[in-house]
Amino acid sequence: MPRGIELRELRKTYRTSNGPIEAVRGIDITIEPGETVALLGPNGAGKSTTIDMLLGLTPPDGGTVSLFGEDPEHAIARGAVGAMLQSGELIRDLTVRELLTQIASLYPRPLDLDATLDLVGIANIANQRTQKLSGGQAQRVRFALALLTNPELLVLDEPTVGMDVESRRAFWGTMRDAASHGKTVLFATHYLEEADEFADRAILMARGVIVADGPTTEIKAMVGTRTIRATLPDVPAEQLERLDGVTHAERRGESIALACFDSDVAIRALLAAYPQVGDIEIGGGSLEDAFLELTA
Amino acid sequence: MKKRTTYLRYELVRTLRNKRFFLLSLAIPLLIYVLVAAPNRTDRSLAGTGVSLRLYFMVALASFGAMNAMLGAGVRIAVERSAGWNRQLRLTPLSTRAYFGTKVLTGYMVAGCTIALLYIAGGGLGVHIAAGNWVKMTLLLLVGLVPFAALGILIGHLITADAVAPAIGGLTALLSFLGGIWFPVGQSGVLHYVAQALPSYWLVQASHVAVGGHSWNGTGWGVMAAWTVIAARLAMRAYARDTGRG
Numbered sequence: 001m002p003r004g005i006e007l008r009e010l011r012k013t014y015r016t017s018n019g020p021i022e023a024v025r026g027i028d029i030t031i032e033p034g035e036t037v038a039l040l041g042p043n044g045a046g047k048s049t050t051i052d053m054l055l056g057l058t059p060p061d062g063g064t065v066s067l068f069g070e071d072p073e074h075a076i077a078r079g080a081v082g083a084m085l086q087s088g089e090l091i092r093d094l095t096v097r098e099l100l101t102q103i104a105s106l107y108p109r110p111l112d113l114d115a116t117l118d119l120v121g122i123a124n125i126a127n128q129r130t131q132k133l134s135g136g137q138a139q140r141v142r143f144a145l146a147l148l149t150n151p152e153l154l155v156l157d158e159p160t161v162g163m164d165v166e167s168r169r170a171f172w173g174t175m176r177d178a179a180s181h182g183k184t185v186l187f188a189t190h191y192l193e194e195a196d197e198f199a200d201r202a203i204l205m206a207r208g209v210i211v212a213d214g215p216t217t218e219i220k221a222m223v224g225t226r227t228i229r230a231t232l233p234d235v236p237a238e239q240l241e242r243l244d245g246v247t248h249a250e251r252r253g254e255s256i257a258l259a260c261f262d263s264d265v266a267i268r269a270l271l272a273a274y275p276q277v278g279d280i281e282i283g284g285g286s287l288e289d290a291f292l293e294l295t296a
Numbered sequence: 297m298k299k300r301t302t303y304l305r306y307e308l309v310r311t312l313r314n315k316r317f318f319l320l321s322l323a324i325p326l327l328i329y330v331l332v333a334a335p336n337r338t339d340r341s342l343a344g345t346g347v348s349l350r351l352y353f354m355v356a357l358a359s360f361g362a363m364n365a366m367l368g369a370g371v372r373i374a375v376e377r378s379a380g381w382n383r384q385l386r387l388t389p390l391s392t393r394a395y396f397g398t399k400v401l402t403g404y405m406v407a408g409c410t411i412a413l414l415y416i417a418g419g420g421l422g423v424h425i426a427a428g429n430w431v432k433m434t435l436l437l438l439v440g441l442v443p444f445a446a447l448g449i450l451i452g453h454l455i456t457a458d459a460v461a462p463a464i465g466g467l468t469a470l471l472s473f474l475g476g477i478w479f480p481v482g483q484s485g486v487l488h489y490v491a492q493a494l495p496s497y498w499l500v501q502a503s504h505v506a507v508g509g510h511s512w513n514g515t516g517w518g519v520m521a522a523w524t525v526i527a528a529r530l531a532m533r534a535y536a537r538d539t540g541r542g
């Protein structure tokens with residue numbers, strides 16, 4: 001049986017001037033070959049530290065990392081890993097094409113350069129020097145860099161951070177075309193939608209531990225993110241729970257509270273079914289809040 | 297085989313394209329040499345060393361330029377580190393050995409240019425050396441740059457980008473002054489002993505080969521080897537540790 005990614009009892013504590021910070025507190029993750037997994041969590045959850053340990057960039061204080069049965073160093077040495085890290089500029093004084101050629105030359109079976117440039121939509125800037133690129137362009141070049149190496153494991157640490165909604169959609173569209181051929185993909189994000197649309201499975205992290213791990217549909221239901229509050233007498237809660245987008249409904253006197261996994265859909269459904277509804281508030285429901293609830 | 301050279305080729309291209317770095321590396325030693333040696337081109341034996349001023353300073357400034365070029369690799373490493381590029385590079389199959397090797401060869405490329413340029417300038421000012429001695433002296437200079445290559449990499453991985461310029465500037469000044477690049481150190485006294493422990497001193501001593509003198513003695517080779525081994529060990533350690541974010 002081919003072995004995938006195995007993290008066992010992984011922990012990391014950073015020493016800071018304000019005392020030690022336990023960034024990762026003993027986590028276990030298993031990813032099968034070919035699986036696409038989202039590592040989901042708010043800032044400070046330990047996602048990046050976990051990824052750094054998985055890639056061998058940060059030595060763990062405890063626990064083990066195995067990539068396809070090898071330690072990260074060996075897996076990387078044979079070109080099995082491609083990564084798009086969260087931050088990082090490109091080195092200067094090369095064109096985009098030259099930089100990609102240079103890095104691709106280190107890998108045993110890179111993809112076709114021109115095809116990758118087209119796929120990521122950067123063929124038009126292929127001959128520009130890297131130091132002249134905009135932030136968004138550089139981000140796409142870094143993405144191309146990760147794809148081009150054609151790895152078995154593709155790791156993306158918050159690849160869409162700083163992108164607008166449209167760019168994010170385009171990015172995941174490209175990922176779907178490019179990386180769905182039997183690759184193992186792990187990406188960190190704090191957008192539930194990204195996990196939902198792209199991953200088979202989501203692992204939720206908060207304050208250094210895993211709080212949930214399962215198919216994205218399950219995770220989505222668990223963190224039913226937004227709450228609609230309104231005044232609506234005389235409609236039983238069970239009936240409200242049947243509205244599209246709603247996971248759970250509660251009534252207190254004349255007011256109702258609907259926990260929604262999709263508040264946009266839910267509010268439309270609510271207004272259509274009960275036009276008399278008043279005092280509507282949509283609130284809370286940030287992923288952070290959901291995590292706090294889950295970990296409380 | 298072609299694949300192996302692709303990475304190196306673009307590193308060299310990148311260095312040449314960084315025009316300010318490259319041209320300044322060449323221009324400064326050349327300028328100093330011409331300013332010092334041109335007015336004193338008839339001096340036959342500088343401070344009793346038996347080496348003419350124009351030859352002594354040709355070698356001294358070639359050493360200075362080459363030393364700067366090798367240590368300059370450290371500046372570039374520090375800048376790449378602060379940009380986060382090093383973390384990206386570590387996720388590629390590029391081995392530590394190939395990474396170091398590329399940095400060293402890049403340093404040698406710039407060093408080779410600066411040495412060649414100083415030779416041309418020296419020739420222009422009337423430095424005449426037998427062909428065999430040119431070759432011997434050049435080989436000695438090239439070997440003498442090895443410890444500086446290791447030092448450059450060490451500093452690049454130890455010091456952050458904002459502090460690397462003064463660090464390397466200070467080190468270069470110290471090594472130049474105490475090593476006899478600006479003026480020959482005497483044949484006795486404390487300074488003479490201090491100088492002998494420095495790789496820069498032996499680099500400059502290569503000029504004696506040009507006039508048929510001996511190459512390095514045992515102390516010379518020992519000092520060079522010790523600096524190389526220690527700096528390379530420390531550089532390996534610094535590189536291995538240096539994986540954190542920002």
